[in-house]
Amino acid sequence: MKRRLNKSVPCALAGLLLAGCATTPPPRPDYTNFRQFHPRSILVLPPVGEGTYNYLSTVTRPLAELGYYVFPVALVDQILKNNGMPYPGDMHQTPLAKLAELTGADAVLFLTLNQYGSRYQLDKFSTTVSVAGRLVDVRSGLTLWEGSGSAYEDSDMETEYDSDKGFFANILNDILSDFFSAAIDNAIYGRSDNAHALCDDANKELFFNPGYGLLYGPYHPHYGAEPPSSWFE
Amino acid sequence: MSSRRCWRTVCRRILPLFLFATLSVLFAGCTSPDIYSWGRYEDLLYASYARPEKASAEVQVERMEADYKKACARNQRVPPGFHAHLGHLHAQLGRLDEAHKQFEMEKTEFPESAVFVDQLIARLNKHETAAK
Numbered sequence: 159m160k161r162r163l164n165k166s167v168p169c170a171l172a173g174l175l176l177a178g179c180a181t182t183p184p185p186r187p188d189y190t191n192f193r194q195f196h197p198r199s200i201l202v203l204p205p206v207g208e209g210t211y212n213y214l215s216t217v218t219r220p221l222a223e224l225g226y227y228v229f230p231v232a233l234v235d236q237i238l239k240n241n242g243m244p245y246p247g248d249m250h251q252t253p254l255a256k257l258a259e260l261t262g263a264d265a266v267l268f269l270t271l272n273q274y275g276s277r278y279q280l281d282k283f284s285t286t287v288s289v290a291g292r293l294v295d296v297r298s299g300l301t302l303w304e305g306s307g308s309a310y311e312d313s314d315m316e317t318e319y320d321s322d323k324g325f326f327a328n329i330l331n332d333i334l335s336d337f338f339s340a341a342i343d344n345a346i347y348g349r350s351d352n353a354h355a356l357c358d359d360a361n362k363e364l365f366f367n368p369g370y371g372l373l374y375g376p377y378h379p380h381y382g383a384e385p386p387s388s389w390f391e
Numbered sequence: 392m393s394s395r396r397c398w399r400t401v402c403r404r405i406l407p408l409f410l411f412a413t414l415s416v417l418f419a420g421c422t423s424p425d426i427y428s429w430g431r432y433e434d435l436l437y438a439s440y441a442r443p444e445k446a447s448a449e450v451q452v453e454r455m456e457a458d459y460k461k462a463c464a465r466n467q468r469v470p471p472g473f474h475a476h477l478g479h480l481h482a483q484l485g486r487l488d489e490a491h492k493q494f495e496m497e498k499t500e501f502p503e504s505a506v507f508v509d510q511l512i513a514r515l516n517k518h519e520t521a522a523k
């Protein structure tokens with residue numbers, strides 16, 4: 159009995175360690191400042207990086223549906239340009255006091271697009287959107303929250319037969335992907351840019367990821383309640 | 392023997408699919424409904440950058456007015472920024488009264504916008520007096 163125990167303890171420890179290595183999640187953001195300076199309104203500056211204006215139109219909805227007042231992004235862009243900030247980089251460098259004077263915002267969201275677009279890699283066509291965000295309190299200058307999100311798609315995967323999935327799942331997959339690509343191509347608004355279709359997924363990870371996303375804002379019915387730390391709690 | 396195989400197929404292939412379908416319907420029912428009626432607001436914003444020739448101020452105004460009517464008919468709110476954006480489009484087209492009306496609506500719906508909208512109104516007034 160004693161011998162067995164001696165063997166099983168190191169085994170279990172090693173197993174725990176390995177399991178820890180495989181699934182260590184990134185550290186959770188600290189919400190202390192967020193709770194203290196809980197903003198009502200968020201000013202979204204056009205992101206720095208590639209694909210600024212293709213991405214910009216997708217950011218209002220998640221923030222507004224979380225319960226925040228979001229300043230009209232296109233109009234803000236124009237007003238800032240009129241005030242001597244021609245590029246997103248200039249807007250990000252502008253003192254918070256100036257941004258507060260122009261908009262009266264409680265918090266400013268600084269976004270960086272680390273990756274936006276499609277590229278050919280050997281035989282496949284892959285598309286990535288990767289975005290990082292930092293929410294800053296206008297009056298105190300303190301960072302309230304930081305996060306990141308990304309979405310990735312390989313165009314080859316849609317047509318290949320995936321033997322793990324089974325016959326019907328493959329057919330379903332084909333039908334769905336045909337339907338969506340047709341819908342995207344045909345959209346009169348020109349959603350032909352592949353990366354644009356991934357923005358919603360990247361934003362979902364950035365803003366809604368339980369335990370990492372934003373707290374609910376004042377227009378949300380759950381304002382004041384803690385968001386779940388995981389979908390299964 | 393063959394009936395056992397048949398059962399295995401049912402368990403392995405069809406049951407998971409059935410479960411998945413049921414769960415996804417359930418979860419779809421659980422997600423909280425949107426706070427706002429979005430219409431084509433974000434699509435128009437995207438088009439105004441990606442394909443400006445397809446989203447002139449006239450086109451945007453026409454679509455947004457139609458979306459606003461739809462939202463009102465369903466007793467839903469339009470999203471933050473909607474009225475301010477629409478007001479700005481009206482101003483671009485020279486319809487200053489309509490622009491004023493939209494800016495005021497933004498302020499009434501969302502008091503957080505007051506500082507921003509008041510400056511838009513001030514600019515509009517300056518423009519008006521300059522025109523006279």
